[in-house]
Amino acid sequence: NRAMHLGWYRDFIEPDFVIEDGYLMAPTESGLGTRLKKSVRDRPDVTIRTSNKKSEPWLMSPKRYTYPPPEIQDEFINSSARRKAGSESVYYD
Secondary structure, eight states, rough: HHHHHTHHHHHHHEEEOOETTEOOOOOOTTTTOOOOOOOHHHTTTTTOOOOOOOOGGGGGGGSSOSSSSGGHHHHHHTTTTHHGGGGGGOOOO
């Protein structure tokens, strides 16, 4: 989002995006490749929450909000051969 990138994003996050020859370059730092600026962390009104708790990735978790609801996912998936096959039943010409 250009408005975000050229606006408030630079006030909070470093390093800035690297764009070369029209391509957004992949971050070279660990994680997301960004961090909060020191000036943000040092604000008197800031609340920072961190955790080292390991958990299941949200995207892969059956606990995330999804359809069908988690309590009937197994029944739903097993209700047809195509659903049972999952991504293997999808093909592209």
